[in-house]
Amino acid sequence: MNRTALRMEHVTVTYPGATRPVLRDVCLDVPEGELCLVIGPTGAGKSTLLRAACSLVPHFTGGTLAGRVLLDGRDTRDHLPRDLADVVGVVGQDPAAGFVTDIVEEELAYAMEQLGLAPAVMRKRVEEVLDLLGLAALRDRPLSGLSGGEQQRVAIGAVITAQPRVLVLDEPTSALDPAAAEDVLAALTRLVHDLGMTVVLAEHRLERVVQYADRVVAVAADGSVTDGPPQDVLATAAVVPPIVDLGLLAGWDPLPLSVRDARRRAPALRARLAPGLARDVDRPTAPSPEVLTARDVHVHHGRLASRRRPGPGSTADCAPGATGVHAVRGVNLTLRAGDVVALMGRNGSGKTSLLWALQGSGRRNRGSVQVAPGPSDVGPARADPARLSPRDARRRVALVPNTPQDLLFRESVAAECAEADGSAPGTTRALLDDLAPGIPGQAHPRDLSEGQRLALALAVQLAATPRVLLLDEPTRGLDYAAKRHLAEVLVRHAAGGGAVLLSSHDVEFVAECASRVVVMADGDVVADGTAAEVLVSSPVFAPQVAKILHPLPLLTVAQARRAMERTP
């Protein structure tokens, strides 16, 4: 019998001012050496559960905690977070926000310095962790110059040097491209398998992690919690990855959790689906009018004279002001009315720079962009948004940045809506109610969930009735239901004569909404084609359904379901 690493006994958490508890009567036993995955819809209290597990709730956040949380036998009521540093390690959502020092090696040693370990012990452990997480080559690098995946691994390393028994992570892969996410997850499974560490992590992108989980804890919207083996919990959970959806559709029991397991069972399903597929050929349609035409777009950041090329996966070239980066190299892109185009590629491949250049408010060193007017715009037939005033430009092409909260600055949702309305009162509120119904007008924008905040920013931008809508990484922090709803909204915008261009690492979301996929690498467009063409053939960007049903050109469970219904 394994020892219990984390035990929760009848835990109920209520934040000050809240009418109902975030977590309700949670009883949980996580044995040593397990990887425990916490799932649940947005705003259901996953983060609260994680923070209660490391005593940040209630010591750091406030609120009342009834019941008992035991970490390796220590009660969090009697121990402050700092006194548990050698028992539990915590990695937050944004690893960079938690860095204290500026060099990789010093960051790894920081927790040990606070514990007062002997220099010889510290040195030995730092070397071990550098090897364990594959960070040896980065030891002298400044933290700010690392890519997202590297930062995440350093943040993990910085807490495990104190050799805690439990590691708690909040969405460790949500900001990462698929390859970097794989690296981080490989490091985590290594900690579980080789060192017997207990890992508790919350994640929205279940498709990435569910195959590694030994136990799944599902937090429901009312704060109640069920836990058990992954197959059992996922069969009835509110949020499930596509692989489980497909398994339920095909009636597989037990449910497969890895693509490998599913492919073993897939031949029968493929045979069933193939006939329904034959009739699903694309009917050729007349090309719709072009709404955005970009020719030979170049974007340089900083001094190009230095001719420094970004390192692989470096995020520095996303950030404006990095020295000497040729972020976008002669991109040609045409968006037609009705298009939903996904822009994919690893972190730092120039996606963000391209979106800002197309909107006209970002830097564009060479090339031309022409955009058709929006439905309420009386300007010329086609114009370059960079030459228009910001107010006129956004009536043609509007961008929702990857930090949507940057667009919001008023003290309540109602004030934001009124601010965005312009001459027609009520339009923004109507758009918002369509995107995310039921947000109270007096709520502060910062108190909204990630999905609601994105909806508000989107409503603000849609109020200008743009023809082309650009979105930068819109799915961060969204659960499957919210993503499905967002996909519907985007498809509807395109169907109304507009076009959508979105950058995303989320292959499942792209499979659901995009009609076309453009892949960028190192500032160049390296692939441009229909979603089925690009995604099915890519080893990195293929969604789970495509991997399982390969070579059938199916990307989503919905498509598989349609094909099944059409099967005679």
Add this chain to the structure above:
Amino acid sequence: MTMRPLALHPLAWWAWALALAVAATRVSDVRVVALLLAAVVAVVILRRDDSPWARSFPAYLVLGGCIVVVRIAFHVAVGIKSPGTVLLDLPRVRTPDWAVGIELFGPVTSTGLATAAAAGLRLALLVVCFGAANALANPKRALRALPASLHHMGSAVVIAISVTPQLVAAAVGVRRAQRLRGTPRRGARAVLASAVPVLTDALDRSLALAASMDSRGYARTLPGRSDRRVGALLLLALLSAAFGTYALLAGSPVLQSAGMLAAGAAAAVVASVLAGRQVQRSRYRPDVWGRPETLVALAGTVAAGLLIASSGAAGQLLLAAAGAALAAAPALGSRRFAS
């Protein structure tokens, strides 16, 4: 095993730079100041690495240049005009009676201009010395050399240093985002529109950082080790410092005031040691002070001594040149490597 370059102890560079800065305030000859400036710049160019703080050095040079220009502009506008060859005969502007003694413009003479330029250059050299220390030694590493009792304060300073560039970056990002919304670029509304997201973002960040530091054991104290003697000793140190300074300024016997000050300093040191015992922390790979560090610090202090001695001495230029050469000597050091 990989070889990694080992930086000199940061305090060595600070000792060198501070000694030269002191010398800069004491020399008056423009040629000596220029020599010293050249020495400092040479050392920085040859010894700095490719780190963000090292890349900030040109900014200090620009700041120095601005100081010289502003100083000369002030001299031309309101400076007291000294006799000498007139270079530029500007008309005097009469000032109202309440501003008596201030004269606007007037003839600009070569000697006056030279004095103003020298004064500006001296100030610029001070700034450049500070910049050189910053460029050669990671400021954060210098703070790591603080005693254990000041550890928490050192951490706070380190965070403040890293927050400022983050805040600037956040402000730039928010302004860009606000343009997407068509918010006007000027006026109260624009300020509100960019200040609110920046400040809330800064608040979120600092909370995230505090949570991260707390759960990594920051400010962990040893149970039952809070020491009341620390407070009492610090109070004693403050009082003796105050009385000692007063005695010094009031012209009391030197022995009395110096004794007071020494007692205060001793009390502060004891308090620091006692407070340091409450903090349980160790240092990962502390910087070592070896012969190169001693040589760099000596080069700075001896050069400063020579330069100060040179003013007014017989072979002053020769002495000054020797001093400047000595100040530039650290440029010859090679990068050390540790296995």
